Amino acid sequence: MKVDLTVNGSQHAVDVADNALLSDVLRETLGLTGTHIGCDTSQCGACTVHLNGRSVKACTVLAGQADGGDVTTIEGIANGDELHPMQVAFRANHALQCGFCTPGMIMSAIDLVQSANEPLSAEEVREGLEGNFCRCTGYHNIVRAVLDAQANM
Amino acid sequence: MYTFNFRRASSLEDAQQIHQSSSDAVYVAGGMTLIPSLKLRLANPDDVVDLSQIDGLGAISSADGAVSVGAMARHCEVAATTDIPALAALANRIGDGQVRNRGTIGGSLANNDPAADYPAAVLGLGATIHTNSRTIAGDDFFVDLFETALGDGEIITRVDFPIPKRAAYAKFANQASKYAVVGVMVAETDSGVRVGVTGAGACAFRLTSFEDALSANMSASALDGIDVDSSDFNSDLHASAAYRGSLVTVMAKQAVEQLTA
Numbered sequence: 001m002k003v004d005l006t007v008n009g010s011q012h013a014v015d016v017a018d019n020a021l022l023s024d025v026l027r028e029t030l031g032l033t034g035t036h037i038g039c040d041t042s043q044c045g046a047c048t049v050h051l052n053g054r055s056v057k058a059c060t061v062l063a064g065q066a067d068g069g070d071v072t073t074i075e076g077i078a079n080g081d082e083l084h085p086m087q088v089a090f091r092a093n094h095a096l097q098c099g100f101c102t103p104g105m106i107m108s109a110i111d112l113v114q115s116a117n118e119p120l121s122a123e124e125v126r127e128g129l130e131g132n133f134c135r136c137t138g139y140h141n142i143v144r145a146v147l148d149a150q151a152n153m
Numbered sequence: 154m155y156t157f158n159f160r161r162a163s164s165l166e167d168a169q170q171i172h173q174s175s176s177d178a179v180y181v182a183g184g185m186t187l188i189p190s191l192k193l194r195l196a197n198p199d200d201v202v203d204l205s206q207i208d209g210l211g212a213i214s215s216a217d218g219a220v221s222v223g224a225m226a227r228h229c230e231v232a233a234t235t236d237i238p239a240l241a242a243l244a245n246r247i248g249d250g251q252v253r254n255r256g257t258i259g260g261s262l263a264n265n266d267p268a269a270d271y272p273a274a275v276l277g278l279g280a281t282i283h284t285n286s287r288t289i290a291g292d293d294f295f296v297d298l299f300e301t302a303l304g305d306g307e308i309i310t311r312v313d314f315p316i317p318k319r320a321a322y323a324k325f326a327n328q329a330s331k332y333a334v335v336g337v338m339v340a341e342t343d344s345g346v347r348v349g350v351t352g353a354g355a356c357a358f359r360l361t362s363f364e365d366a367l368s369a370n371m372s373a374s375a376l377d378g379i380d381v382d383s384s385d386f387n388s389d390l391h392a393s394a395a396y397r398g399s400l401v402t403v404m405a406k407q408a409v410e411q412l413t414a
Contacts, residue, residue: 001159018159018201019191042189043329045251054229054254060188061255064159065181065203108250130331131249 003067007032008076014063022066023047023058026073034074034103038133045132048104049073055111057131074103077110086110089149090142097136105142108132113150120150154191158200165210165285165308168202172306175200180308182225182260185252204259210310211257218316224259224309231258239320239338239412240278243270246324248331259309262294265301265356267387268332270324272357277338277349278320281313295356317342321411323404325352327391334392335400339363339408341371348405353386353397363405371413373406 001018004011007030014029026032026049038046040059047058050072077084086106089095096102112128113120120128125146126139134142160178162168172178178200181187190196204210204225211225213234220236232245232253247253247261247270261271262282274280275291282289285308294302303309320340324333333352337360340347346367351357366375383398392400 017156019154019156021188041192042185042252045249048251051254055251056255057251060184062159062181062184062188062201062203064161065184065205067161067206111254112250128250131251 001064003063005066005069005071007071008073016063018064020063021059022049022051022056022061022063022071025063025066026058026071032073032075036100036103038100038104043133044101044104044135045108046101046104048107048132050107050111053111054115055108055131072107074107077106084110085152086113086146086149089145089152093141093145093148095138095141095145097134097138101132101134101136105129105132105134109142109146109149110153113146113153116150120147122147155194155197157191157198160200160202161206162202162204164207165310168204168207168308169285169306171200171202175202178202178306180204180263182263183227183256185248185256185260186264186266187260204308210259212311215316220314220316222258222312222314224311225257226259228253228256228258228261236316237278237314237320239317239322239340240274240314243274243322243324243336243338246270246326246331258312262312263301263303263309265295265299266332267298267354267356268327268330268334268352269357270322270333270336270351273322273333273336273338273349273351274314275312275349276357276359277322277340277347278314278317279340279342279344279347280315282309283311283313284309292359295358298355300356315342319412321408323407323411325400325404335397335404337401337404337408339367339405339412341412346371350401350405353383353401355385355387360401360405367409371409373409376402376406376409 036046038044042060179198212223280291317340324336335352338349348363386394388394
């Protein structure tokens with residue numbers, strides 16, 4: 001099956017199996033391994049990317065469903081050497097321990113902040129990130145980072 | 154995942170034609186239930202027919218005292234509507250953010266998970282379900298566990314929700330999945346008080362004993378002493394049938410309190 005995707009601004013026409021997942025295409029076909037597969041059962045959110053501007057779990061989107069879509073992964077958010085404000089805030093607040101959940105956390109957090117009509121409270125950030133698990137349980141600093149980043153986005 | 158053919162439908166007619174010509178086809182809308190089921194090998198269709206490329210199937214509009222929600226409208230889009238705040242609030246508490254960005258109302262209703270939220274809205278608000286071939290009253294739509302009035306290959310196109318005078322939805326959510334252990338929609342509509350319950354039974358249902366009591370007196374105390382028969386309710390590791398029975402009253406009272414606040 002042929003699937004056309006724009007990934008981080010570059011156009012790709014990929015030939016994949018009919019049952020390929022978006023996460024397979026990103027990691028295996030395009031080599032973008034920043035999108036992590038944690039649970040592979042739609043629960044942990046480590047594979048979160050943006051599809052047409054909204055956060056989705058790439059392990060629960062069939063590649064064919066994304067045909068013609070615009071995908072942004074963790075590799076696509078920095079501006080050259082200049083990190084995205086959310087990346088800066090995660091680093092400044094030590095919002096990662098092992099780091100496995102971090103790409104998904106950052107992609108979810110960016111959509112969360114961008115979709116909010118007004119500044120988010122800590123409570124709203126916690127609720128808004130309920131689709132992402134940090135198994136190190138490093139949530140306090142993740143919430144601090146998101147609150148910090150929203151002032152700079 | 155087993156192998157299957159991924160088929161893109163360009164129109165409703167095309168979708169139905171692909172479905173009819175396949176020995177075993179399944180439609181995919183958002184895929185928030187289907188894809189995990191495929192991955193767990195709980196489903197093994199020959200053809201997966203994608204409905205997302207069909208024009209206009211996700212439109213939301215308001216007219217003549219009703220909100221019309223296209224079948225492919227995502228939960229996040231329903232959550233952003235304003236004409237029926239109880240419906241928007243319900244949509245905003247489905248799953249998590251990523252699920253709400255993909256999952257659709259049509260997919261949820263066609264799947265008829267006993268713990269899904271939208272069925273309570275369809276019954277509580279007295280919605281009408283439109284398909285590619287007919288119109289189905291919401292009251293006639295939910296048949297049994299994962300079973301609806303939809304015929305083989307029939308496709309939901311939109312759901313019309315009459316705007317209620319006032320309505321509220323209260324849910325006791327499973328902490329991990331956010332599915333409703335029990336969810337209750339209470340609405341005061343032009344056709345009277347309606348109470349839709351999800352999570353408790355094999356599929357969503359109306360609770361007429363509550364409707365009668367609330368018609369006479371729209372207050373939480375009006376539900377005191379009304380027996381909820383939980384003998385047929387779901388019982389699993391999350392909650393016993395009796396516990397769900399108790400939750401029906403508690404959630405209904407919470408909804409009434411929200412609605413009268």
